[in-house]
Amino acid sequence: MVGRWRPSTIIGPPRRSPFLHTPPSCFTSPPTLPCMIRTRFAPSPTGYLHIGGARTALFNWLFARHHGGRFVLRIEDTDAARNTAEADAAIVEGLRWLGLDWDEGPDAGGSYGPYRQSERRDIYDKWFEKLREAGRVYEDNGTWRFAFERRAVTVEDLVAGPVTMDYADESNTPDMVVRRRDGSYIFHFVNVVDDLEMNISHVIRGDDHLSNTHKHVQLFEALGAAPPAFAHIPLILNAEGGKMSKRDRGASLDTYHREGFVPDGVVNFLALLGWSPKDDTEVFSRDELARRFSLDGVARHAATFDLAKCRWFSGRHLHQMEPGALAEAAAPHVAAAGVPAPAPDVTERVYSLLREKAQTLSELPPLVALFTQDDLSPDAAALEKASHNPTFADTAAALRGALERIDEQEWGGERIQAAIADVAAALSTKPGKLMFPLRLLATGKTGGPDLLPLLEILGRHRACDRLARMETSLVSQP
């Protein structure tokens, strides 16, 4: 495809063509080596990391990692009025939680810093002077406007393809303010200067910047630089098909953190929201995504956010977690729910039993409670099941009696199973028929982890104690 960027073909100096932007240039030498891919995520700290921003960051990260390039974090905090340190932290925390590590940034250093726009004033002044010397800006009521070339400009977008804007039509494209009365600079200018100064090779950003790109290309040209390659990724829409706003559930990334979504699952979900591997594979690790990611697979159309599917991806990744890692990840949620953590010696067993029962970490506390809380009371469904079983009282008594007769030293899955078989024989029924009543007695729930291992982990004393208490609650029903 014309204008598509091919690493192997980029070997000489940048091509200069003021009105047809052909991406990208390779600034580095020696020219025989493929040029360094450098992408950046440039959020404005507004108090939270938006789900769309998170995906933009992800795509930039995936592209850089795929090509062995560098991923840069740059904070666009030129609007002092609404930027705060806390807002700054929210973005960093969000990216860390997703596992998107950056090679250069405010806290990571790098040779293109500083990485906060509020600290780059001198750099902007320098480039603005260059613009003035070139006669491309003029003063207007105290501000400084950039004079566009009044011609058609075509951007070869790596996702959208060629997009032409006719700058001869001034009504749509008035010369833009680049410098405010107070001497500060506006977004378009600082954004271009920073991408230029930081040697960004590929600008991967939201579709909402597609129309801005023609302005940026003109700015790059006026600054005497070859523009980077551009790739505009489609926006994320809310469940109603409208633009995702901060009011929408799930718009802020920390929601997923708080609600116990597994970060790998969220990454997987986000990657497939607008990008396709072009086959039927759905579940990817972060590394697999990086290996397979390509701008060719990025869709042109916006995608509607579906929380249920995100939950499913979380579940798929949760099911694959090692019990120890799962325990660690679940611990804060378990603690927050006021549920005691399992004893260290049984932690891995507990979590390997619970692993496939949950899709998110926040579903785990009530399941962990089955192992660590003895003052459980039967839920409504359990009460109903027991009350509808005319022989429940007899069965319960027999089961409790049989388990109580097991010697402390012999307590274990096999011995319990034998006891159940004895009761089954005495009651002329099948052992399998007794499992459900026993579950009701042991947990007060109609569902849950494997019963025998659960009883084994509980130990004879706690198990029998529960049986007795639960029998009272379940049998004394009207």
Place this chain on the structure above:
RNA sequence: GACCUCUUCGUCUAGUGGUUAGGACUCCGCCCUUUCACGGCGGCAACACGGGUUCGAAUCCCGUAGAGGUCGCCA
């Protein structure tokens, strides 16, 4: 309003002139099972609309409608 972009099951998507339009989530049914899940099998469900081009169009062209974006001393 002008300009730019988009439009395949409810949702995420595959599909680049010839397919029974495929997969996934959700939902429903069955199987597995000591329960709940997991898993397996099956089902419901889509080419926005109208014109062309073509032997043949989801795929190419034109138009219409709808949606989104840009047009700020916000980013």
